[in-house]
Amino acid sequence: MDRAGIPGAADDHTDPTALAALLAHPRWEVVPTAGVLEAAVGLPAGATVTVTASPGRGVEATVAVAEGLAARGFAAVPHLAARSLHDRAELAGYLERLAGVGVDDVFVVGGDAREPAGEFADGLALLRAIEELGRPARVGVPSYPDGHHRISDDVLWADLRAKQAHADYTVTQLCFDADRLCAFVGEARRRGVDLPVVAGIPGVVDTARLLRIGIRIGVTDAARFARSHRSTAAALLRPGRHRPDELVARLAAHVAAGDCDLERVHVYTFNQIEPTVRWLSQAGRAAA
Structure with a gap:
């Protein structure tokens, strides 16, 4: 996705009201x-x-983790990966389990498996099946400000337009570039995508911890992640700990300028929950 569509650079000064609303x-x-x-x-x-x-x-x-989160009082949103599901019977079983614990929001992705495990070749096929089985109250789908290493931009846009008939919002894949992210939102509106956009941003990410998680989720999965996030891999692999202060300040500046229609942020924690919660709490208080 290119960066066309931003009507001038956003002011670099943080807008406290816009920042507080974005992080609320x-x-x-x-x-x-x-x-x-x-x-x-x-x-x-x-x-x-x-x-x-x-x-x-x-x-x-x-x-299973979504069920555990729901039992602890959180609003859990499991990712359902099309290419990892075998058939409608398996899908119906998972949807029934989730409804049974009060989960009413799912996030539908194609998934990183090279080949489908069963009848769902992509996210759109899974979305249609969920509609037929009785959809939850809310359904989200991904979008790609940085593009995708295996899918052309034209196909991504056509796919997102088709998916919006079955979805309630889209969350962008992890992006470290506020200008690129906001240009993507503007382009989405021009292309007829009117889904609310939630900005995918990194939390406070420690490189060593990230690499350990990569090993635990599997080297193949970690490699696919790096290939799928063109502008993020280098930032994540710099020594030390990344903080998203500059990113959220610039996003807030775009929002305040009226050139970035964002609903809120989606924080990729990589399970580094404590430092990320502490950072966001401090950022929110500073903006208040």
Whole structure:
């Protein structure tokens, strides 16, 4: 995706009102690894928490963590990966389990598996099946400000336009570039995509911890992640700890200038929950 569409650079000075609004009701994303439910107690009570899916761990791990989060009072949002599901019977079983614990929001992705495990070749096929089975109250889909390493931009846009008939919002893949992200939102509106856009941003990411998580979720999954996030891999692999202060300040400046129609932020924690919650709390208080 190119950066066309920004009508001039946003002011670099942080707008406190816009920043406070942007950070007011974040979504938090976690990886379904051992210990994540215990770590989740550090999240704000009742927070919206999404749970990723990967070919290495399977849909079962994602749904089990979502059930655990719901039992702890969080608004859990599991990722359902099309290419990791076998058939409608399996899908119906997961949807029934999730409804049984009060989960009414799912996030539908194609998934990173090279080949489909069954009848769902892509996210759109899964969305249509969910509609036919009885969709939850809310359904989200991904979008790609940085593009995708295996899919052309034209195909991505056509896919997003088709998916919006079955979805309630889109969350962007992780992006470190506020100008690029806001240009993507403007381009989406010009192309007839009117879904609310949630900006996917990094939390406070420690390189060593990230690499350990990469090993735990599988080297193949980690490699696919790096290939799928063109502008982010280098930033994530710099020594030390990344903080998104500059990114959110610039996003807020774009929002205040009226050239970035964002609903809120979606924070990729990589399970580094404590430092990320502390950072966002401090950022929110500073903006208030």
